[in-house]
């Protein structure tokens with residue numbers, strides 16, 4: 001019997017939904033690279049149901065309890081008196097989501113002497129001190145590809161929203177105005193702009209693919225080069241450094257993981273190399289950007305807009321400057337949900353976890369982790385999340 005501690009975001013303020021806006025969800029059969037979708041033996045929820053909040057329990061309770069495991073679900077994750085901290089000492093498995101991350105720091109991992117597996121119900125395992133997991137031989141797995149396409153759609157939406165000045169124009173309507181000049185004074189066409197992605201992994205390359213019909217110039221920088229055939233098909237220019245890419249771009253989208261190499265990559269120095277009036281869309285991780293450098297660049301006009309759904313820490317304290325900086329299009333971290341059941345089945349049945357899902361295994365980076373991360377820790381500063389007060 002295993003004890004599983006699952007940290008999820010709170011239910012909607014009006015309570016767990018009894019009805020949904022749509023009766024069905026459209027689902028692809030395979031991911032674009034041919035990989036199959038997660039395939040647990042059975043599911044006991046209706047696709048399209050909100051599973052990511054506390055009452056949704058990721059759809060795991062029946063599966064786990066019928067196999068004699070104990071499931072503990074909570075949203076209380078920050079500070080020494082959090083439920084997570086109290087439950088850690090005898091937890092075998094921790095499941096958490098990037099959207100409402102249970103920061104698994106070295107101190108927390110040390111408290112959890114029985115811990116063998118940490119699952120990210122989503123993509124991005126930077127909220128875990130990967131070095132501490134490596135040192136303790138704890139397996140870290142995520143659900144690669146589960147929401148890559150959702151995020152790429154979000155990126156395209158945010159690029160268009162910023163460049164075309166959608167959000168301020170919408171606000172004029174809501175407040176009873178018809179202020180066309182105010183709306184269009186900051187509104188441009190995306191057509192013919194140069195758009196670059198930092199990283200062309202699953203999300204970055206899906207963004208490139210979606211932007212191609214907009215007749216923009218496409219650029220990317222990644223530590224792994226795309227196959228020549230893909231570069232040709234997308235007509236995308238590879239840059240050997242992030243600097244050479246940002247210098248020529250009007251819009252930069254960030255799609256790499258957060259790890260020690262990318263922490264604060266977008267600082268004052270790199271932003272100064274961008275064209276005046278560029279836009280940044282970051283749905284990767286908040287900490288890849290220097291928080292205050294972004295605010296300064298928006299205030300000075302070096303950046304014309306910044307949007308994304310990722311912050312540091314999460315939840316962002318009410319006085320986080322990205323809530324009030326000019327020309328931003330921020331949302332809470334909302335771009336995806338996922339199924340973790342398959343990873344857990346493999347673990348309990350001693351079957352190997354798909355390589356694509358592994359971040360850390362057998363004391364080293366593995367699978368997707370070896371491809372996209374560097375060893376080390378990017379969780380420092382996460383204790384500030386305790387300052388968030390529920391509205």
Ligand code: NAD
Pocket residue numbers: 122123124125145147148151198199200201202203204221222223224255256257258261262283284285309310333334335336368371372373
């Ligand atoms: P992926 O592993 O397919 O791609 C990551 C790419 O980043 C790889 O091609 C890798 O080579 C590249 N990379 C790593 N370090 C780099 C560096 N220093 N410089 C340049 N490139 C580098 O992952 P993905 O599915 O495309 O996801 C990317 C990231 O997006 C995740 O790690 C996560 O942080 C974030 N994400 C956010 C959400 C959301 O809801 N906002 C959802 C999913 C993923």
